[in-house]
Amino acid sequence: MDHGLAERFERERLRLRAVAYRLLGSLTDAEDAVQETWLRLARTDPATVDNLDAWLTTVVARVSLNTLRSRAARREDPLDVRLPDPVVDTGADDPAHAAVLADSVGLALLVVLDTLTPAERLAFVLHDMFGVPFDEIGPLVDRSPAAARQLASRARRRVRGQAPAPDPDLTRQRAVVDAFLAAARDGDLDALVAVLHPDVVLRSDAGSARARHTVVLTGATVVAAQATTFGRLFPHARPVLVNGAAGVLVSAGDRPLSVMAFTVTGGRIAAVHVIADPRRLAALGLAG
Template identity: 95%
Template structure:
């Protein structure tokens, strides 16, 4: 195996993990998708790949889509609620990086994304969050680029429709946020429950 290729893959690993996590909502499944992408790369003729970053994104998206489809096929109870894995980085000392991480893997967004079909989710995440053109998304979901655009549009409408209405009382919002932060920092769960109740 070419060490330069392995090093390049390792540089892309965080981005690929982010794509897979946004699609799957599970750290374990995201790691599995990235590992499967590596295995496919190691078996492919990488020298014939014109744009390795796009190729890797396509492969991790396809692997994630297959995982989503198999999940949907296995679900027997339609009321089964599955929350995405939360991402906690206790060693994050850089506030800018923490803000980017919080923005990129918002738990609430993943809960909403879980209500989309696998094809809608893939089109929405790849286009709106990673800027992948619909010409590349269409073949991934076995549809034309126009149909992929429609999937992303439908997903956008559903995501917007799921967004909670913000509380106009900023003081009350601040009290809840402070209680949440205190509970997270000090373990004061009783104060958080009292505020939420």
Template identity: 65%
Template sequence: MVDDERTRLVNERDLLAERFEEHRTHLKAVAYRMLGSLTEADDAVQEAWLRLARTEAGDIGNLGGWLTTVVGRVCLDMLRSRTQRREDPWESRLPDPIVSGQATDPEHEALIADSVGLALLVVLESLTPPERLAFVLHDMFGMPFDEIAPVIDRTPTAARKLASRARQRVQGAAPEPDPDPVAQRRVVDAFLAAARGGDFDALVAVLDPEVVLRADGGKALPGGMKVLRGIDSVAGQAATFHRMATASTSRPALVNGMAGLVNTVGGALFSVMSFTVSGEKIVAIDILSDPERLAAVDLTGLER
């Protein structure tokens, strides 16, 4: 009888694990949009599994909704903890990039769905944790406010107001990218050609007047992430673009669903660049060149 009971418990746990795995990709997509960190997203998903394993799963009617709510709570706690510590201000870092080729596996597809580019994730970092959760769960994943409200200890009306306020900030700060990936790539190719050729006029021609450049070199660069705004400031880096383009090998890639470049020197990853193209002009350039974080970038999706 003891062995039968043990076998039953093992079978139930295996079945629960299988059901959880059916939701893992979705849960990681939620957590990534909330946190901007793939490592922390994995931690949040793992915590959801641990909480599920300690719960009577038979009492859960909607497992997907329950897990999404749990991940939301975990992410909210992580964002609040991050804000309180302020040991390493998140605004001084770019979110983790997701690099892929034109064809992606289901997990990559879920993570980059709806063109959640680095520029948008940077804007999300400026929201308060409750605003970010309300916006992400409702606007990106369609969760109703009566389900969001308990996660942030608000009424549904208050949750709706938080999402509305976040939406206004996002719409005012995050550029709307051109939907055609071929058109995006054409503009990025023109940028790369201008940089390699040292053609200042051609470089200026593909930049939006309000272009923003963010460069995250990690701890190697004092002051954290460098931000340049406006065509004069960004085009003023023409010599730097030229040196980078001629010293490295650039490979086209999708970075968070946007046209981007993966740059290597001697076969080693040197930087990942993401371009937000709107109105056939580059409105944002995000460059990650932090050696420590580049070492964790998953390039397997680029091989597809």
């Protein structure tokens, strides 16, 4: 193995992980895709690689596409969406998470990406998020560049129609989330409804990886009523960043109970995503 090539790969590792995470929505699968990319590079003659950055991007994208296609083949209900893994920033210095958080992709967007076909998702992510030209994307999905452009266009329309755009001001986001938590603690339904978008969507993994489907609640009144049932836990919540947006980590002592991600749009909460499965929380390496 060429040591210079290995060093260049290490310089690209975090970017490749960010690409794979956006394609797969899973931190573990993203790391596996990057590792497979490294193994393929190790078996490759360096003389055949003209542009290493482009080569690595192509390989990690192809590996991720195979994973997406395997998921689609296994999925019993094509409408069911597994909540993506959150990237939680508790303030610790973690360069791997920092790479994923750069130009963060919110969980609400990742949920919508999971409804796309594998080819649509790849075309959209590579072009719109990483600037890969369509003449490089086309061969990955066995399409012409023009057809790849159409795939990305369809995905873009879906994203714009279904993924709420978060408010850019993190301080405002935090103020809205704090108001939600305070109202839930007090059991104040009116205050909760006031801070929720009328069409708010709450998605939860129901606290178990064995749950067959993600639990989905819609509408301000329904979500507000649900929030009052677990508002007693919120004194144990502390602010964190989840995929670059305002979120909370709920803990009992040093044991994480849930991660809650919020999408705040126009000063109201448009989406809430709750990860409470103990195995998923353990894999995130969180401490209360």
